[in-house]
Amino acid sequence: MSDQMPLKTHRARFDNVSLSFDTPKGRLQVVDNVSYDINDGDFVAVIGPSGCGKTTMMSMLAGFMKPTTGRVLFDGAPVKGPGPERGVIFQEYGVFPWLTVRENIAFGLGLQANREMAAERDAVCDHYLSMMGLTDFAGAFPKHLSGGMRQRLAIARAYAVKPQFLLMDEPFGALDAQTRSNMQNLLLEVLHSEKKTVMLITHSVEEAIYMASRIVVVTARPARIKQIIEVPFAYPREESIQERPEYGELRSHIRDLVMSEYRAQQAQTARASFSE
Ligand SMILES: Nc1ncnc2c1ncn2[C@@H]1O[C@H](COP(=O)(O)OP(=O)(O)OP(=O)(O)O)[C@@H](O)[C@H]1O
Ligand SMILES: [Mg+2]
Structure with missing residues (x-):
């Protein structure tokens, strides 16, 4: 980086990170x-x-896994475990089945120390219940919700704690197209009003371009960096960016990159099942 570049503080750093699992069939290299x-x-x-290893990569930053070699740093120090400044939305919902919808949202906000804090906690719960369209289900248990509603509950729970850094593993994957689009716009609004840093895993090229400032394309397993792409659109993002010629070019470029890695991953899976 040249001296003229504005200094940006890095919050997270993957520094030559590799991870392999010991499996009954031997070592499986997942991140390289x-x-x-x-x-x-x-x-x-x-x-x-x-x-390919995306969730594994995020889990190291969330503090649930450690690299085999290399370092994952958060605010300059190696990640030792989970922390309240990093809010995680898991790929498989991550809601507590034994708590109601409201209790799930309240969970991360801590216990009520006094009436004032309890009132504040209730207000925060109400706000996120309403934002996610779950007000009528505040007293329901997760097993009585649809998959998409559980996903929205997991999002509400993570937002309510107001973490500075959001780690989101396919948070909108289980949602219908309309709800997904609403959730994307809500996230952009939340980011606009409460400044945050985000790492989002997605399979959707369109979602990545619409939401992200930078896109990290990773290879078939083991995950390596294939290309890092700066998204050239300013915030706040408008859906009309999709009509711009640069959008189409960027989308085709990323689709090509991703498709070649999908094919490589499929070939790898086919080889593995052939050798069984
Ligand atoms: N604890 C574990 N022990 C052994 N292998 C694991 C473990 N966790 C993940 N793996 C393997 O590591 C590889 C990468 O898994 P990971 O969940 O990171 O993929 P991903 O890129 O998130 O995939 P997806 O897009 O399907 O969610 C897979 O082959 C998986 O089987
Ligand atoms: Mg995953």
Whole structure:
């Protein structure tokens, strides 16, 4: 980086990170020598084929897994475990089945120390219940919700704690197209009013371009960096960016990159099942 570039503080850094699992069939290399930074205020989307190692990569930053070699840093220090400044939305919902919808949202806000704090907590719950369209289900248990509603509950729970850094693993994957689009716009609004840094895993090229400031395309397993692409559109994003010629070019470029890695991943899976 040249001296003229504005200084950006990195919040997260993957520094030559590799991870392999010991499995009954031997070592499985899942992440291979990955290095990139996520700076304060960045919105980084990670895209790559199924099973390539995206969730594993995010889990190291969330503090649930440790790299085999290399370092994952958060605010300059190696990640030792989960922390309240990093809010995680898991790929499989991550809601507590034994708590009601309201209790799930309230969970991360802590116990009520006094009446004032309890009132504040209730107000925060009401706000996010309404934002996610769950007000009428505040007293319901997750098993009585649809998949999409559970997903919205997981999002509400993560937003309510107001973490500075959101780690989102395909948060909108289980939603219908209309709700998905609403949730994308809501997230952009939340980011606009409460400055945050985001790492989002997605399979959707369109979602990545619409939301992210930078897109990290990763290879078939083991996940390596294929290309890092700066998204040239300013915030606040308008859906009309889709009509711009640069949008079409960017989308084709990323689709080509992703498709070649999907094919590589499929070939790998086919080889593995052939050798069984
Ligand atoms: N704890 C584990 N032990 C052994 N292998 C694992 C473990 N966790 C994940 N894997 C393997 O690591 C690889 C990458 O998994 P990961 O969940 O990171 O993929 P992904 O890119 O998130 O895929 P998807 O897009 O389908 O969610 C897979 O082959 C998976 O089977
Ligand atoms: Mg995953």
